[in-house]
Amino acid sequence: MARAKAAASPVVDKIVGSAQEIHGKIIAGRKPSMKFPLRSLSNVRYTPRKGHFEMAGRKKERALTVSTVKTFAQTLRMISLSKKLVETNDFATKRDVYYQTKNWDDARCDEQVESDTIMDDIEAFFGVTREKLKFTPDEHGGLVAGELVVLDPDKKTGKVREIDCTKLGRGSYGIPVDVEDLGFKTKAKFILVIETGGMFERLNYHEYWAKVDCILVSMAGVPTRAVRRFVRRLSDEKKLPVYVFVDCDPYGIGNIYRTLKVGSGNNAHLNEYFCVPQARFLGVTPQDIFDYKLPTHPLKEIDVKRAKDALKNDPFFQHYKEWAHAFELLLKKGVRAEQQAFAKHDLNYVMDTYLPEKLKHPENFLP
Amino acid sequence: MARAKAAASPVVDKIVGSAQEIHGKIIAGRKPSMKFPLRSLSNVRYTPRKGHFEMAGRKKERALTVSTVKTFAQTLRMISLSKKLVETNDFATKRDVYYQTKNWDDARCDEQVESDTIMDDIEAFFGVTREKLKFTPDEHGGLVAGELVVLDPDKKTGKVREIDCTKLGRGSYGIPVDVEDLGFKTKAKFILVIETGGMFERLNYHEYWAKVDCILVSMAGVPTRAVRRFVRRLSDEKKLPVYVFVDCDPYGIGNIYRTLKVGSGNNAHLNEYFCVPQARFLGVTPQDIFDYKLPTHPLKEIDVKRAKDALKNDPFFQHYKEWAHAFELLLKKGVRAEQQAFAKHDLNYVMDTYLPEKLKHPENFLP
Numbered sequence: 001m002a003r004a005k006a007a008a009s010p011v012v013d014k015i016v017g018s019a020q021e022i023h024g025k026i027i028a029g030r031k032p033s034m035k036f037p038l039r040s041l042s043n044v045r046y047t048p049r050k051g052h053f054e055m056a057g058r059k060k061e062r063a064l065t066v067s068t069v070k071t072f073a074q075t076l077r078m079i080s081l082s083k084k085l086v087e088t089n090d091f092a093t094k095r096d097v098y099y100q101t102k103n104w105d106d107a108r109c110d111e112q113v114e115s116d117t118i119m120d121d122i123e124a125f126f127g128v129t130r131e132k133l134k135f136t137p138d139e140h141g142g143l144v145a146g147e148l149v150v151l152d153p154d155k156k157t158g159k160v161r162e163i164d165c166t167k168l169g170r171g172s173y174g175i176p177v178d179v180e181d182l183g184f185k186t187k188a189k190f191i192l193v194i195e196t197g198g199m200f201e202r203l204n205y206h207e208y209w210a211k212v213d214c215i216l217v218s219m220a221g222v223p224t225r226a227v228r229r230f231v232r233r234l235s236d237e238k239k240l241p242v243y244v245f246v247d248c249d250p251y252g253i254g255n256i257y258r259t260l261k262v263g264s265g266n267n268a269h270l271n272e273y274f275c276v277p278q279a280r281f282l283g284v285t286p287q288d289i290f291d292y293k294l295p296t297h298p299l300k301e302i303d304v305k306r307a308k309d310a311l312k313n314d315p316f317f318q319h320y321k322e323w324a325h326a327f328e329l330l331l332k333k334g335v336r337a338e339q340q341a342f343a344k345h346d347l348n349y350v351m352d353t354y355l356p357e358k359l360k361h362p363e364n365f366l367p
Numbered sequence: 368m369a370r371a372k373a374a375a376s377p378v379v380d381k382i383v384g385s386a387q388e389i390h391g392k393i394i395a396g397r398k399p400s401m402k403f404p405l406r407s408l409s410n411v412r413y414t415p416r417k418g419h420f421e422m423a424g425r426k427k428e429r430a431l432t433v434s435t436v437k438t439f440a441q442t443l444r445m446i447s448l449s450k451k452l453v454e455t456n457d458f459a460t461k462r463d464v465y466y467q468t469k470n471w472d473d474a475r476c477d478e479q480v481e482s483d484t485i486m487d488d489i490e491a492f493f494g495v496t497r498e499k500l501k502f503t504p505d506e507h508g509g510l511v512a513g514e515l516v517v518l519d520p521d522k523k524t525g526k527v528r529e530i531d532c533t534k535l536g537r538g539s540y541g542i543p544v545d546v547e548d549l550g551f552k553t554k555a556k557f558i559l560v561i562e563t564g565g566m567f568e569r570l571n572y573h574e575y576w577a578k579v580d581c582i583l584v585s586m587a588g589v590p591t592r593a594v595r596r597f598v599r600r601l602s603d604e605k606k607l608p609v610y611v612f613v614d615c616d617p618y619g620i621g622n623i624y625r626t627l628k629v630g631s632g633n634n635a636h637l638n639e640y641f642c643v644p645q646a647r648f649l650g651v652t653p654q655d656i657f658d659y660k661l662p663t664h665p666l667k668e669i670d671v672k673r674a675k676d677a678l679k680n681d682p683f684f685q686h687y688k689e690w691a692h693a694f695e696l697l698l699k700k701g702v703r704a705e706q707q708a709f710a711k712h713d714l715n716y717v718m719d720t721y722l723p724e725k726l727k728h729p730e731n732f733l734p
Contacts, residue, residue, distance in 0.1 A: 093568070100710055103711060138563065138565040152538065161536040178537070205458065340463055343467055
């Protein structure tokens, strides 16, 4: 199967530049080395202004020695694989890359964690996302419906394909793993990001997006990198507010919402791209439970632990007093409520009453 | 939000009929009762000819007595909810229904398992799928790409929307939870059903479906009801063979493939609709591991247990000697292999070599 060559790429330029540097040192009889940013919590700072964790400046150096020869060789081979992928318009999942190393003779990886670590190093080394190096996650995820046309350039012909997300009927648009090259056309007023498939299905089935001019995104749990990046790029480019609608429990708020908004703790070198700092929390808030007389469930032990941990250790909850108060209220009442709990009143109460009331006052949304 | 009324429906006729019968008995001063098929393994038979588990004839009777009054009332209220959903063109997830019961005063359900059980009873009582009663699962799942146009009639206007799955770029079509009313237009020669998102992404990205005229379906693990029903209806209507491509391990074969093909053991009253008896196993077969020199992993303890259980207790593996042999080979070698393992040879070896070689001889596919 013929695959056309890509145009000149800044990533390839970077790769060629660093390869020439290493090659030059070897020719000159000097020891080649590479400097990587130190990827650990000790080298991370929280910047509320930017809205995500970011790397402090420290670096580690990997010089070619007897003890580093294997890692050094693996790093170079993986950079070379990335170059080939960019040039041939192809991509490799992390799992694919691991299997590719099986052909690297003595440099082969025995476990995927080896190749993943090197990939993270390379990503930090070049200061670009893995997706730009054409390494993609294995995880899919994220459906879209509503007032959005996705512009997707064909890699071979350059022809831009238009996918109109209002024309998918009861179905939806499945977000691909690599969203870097997608463009957008929309007249929507906001993006509504939803935790559960059931709620997304209800709003899409009744074309709620047409009534309020919005784009619906289903996360189906903690959002994957692709979902976070998709929402971020769409919101940035089209200057659209992002409202998030999840269950009212420590998992929905502390894991799903927080990961979408500020990123994850152990991938700080990526958060700049893979978070949505402009996201605001529509609901379900702890206060909604009482205002809307929602049926509740008692907090589970893991919920209590999660909330207490967040209050104690999580810079996000330490920074936002509103969230600390919300979690304290939840702990005090000892209950949680799901976004589907509005069905108690009426199946479409959420569309007919709750969302309209909430959307009148986005200024009241939690940060 | 106005929601138009549906046309007369056979489901509503059934509901009205049974309600009149119960009403008649009460008016006549007799005890009302309902007869449900007994939903348990003891009332199930395996029919290789039909290709799925099915109910034997036994029934349980639920008469209105002091001890059954709550369940009886719940059953009638849920049937009435179903009627309302059909008439208003709406639907409710299992979780929605549970929350709706919170308004049923003394007939309210304390746990979702209560309302789920009654839903299963009603489904078996009327002999139609839950989806026809407008009760849908909460689980989403399943992406489609390739040579298929989905025909999706708008419930309000009747207008048929056409979704062309060749025109979604790198993205895909997310299968809705209810696929009963979908129609299909296709020139494809077969359906290729895939376990992992990574493999689906690769084949879709390179538009492999255009090269071999097929429809790609991503299951992302054990297929949901919606995925199974979608593939079944598409295959039945368009007379398309279904080829399945999963990891070679007891989970991929014994759980994912087997559930797609013959359904699940504890939902026998549904298997008739929610299985794909015509599915055939393309790979990865245990023999492929050796023929294609795939990198392997040792079988985990749970793999060994799963395979031994299947050989001993599963009618599917008892019926198909080929599968029994395949599992015995796997156990003897003590290894498993993933569908992404072909990446060892080349990232696109799977498209350029493996699939073409396999597709030359579908008659050799495992049953």
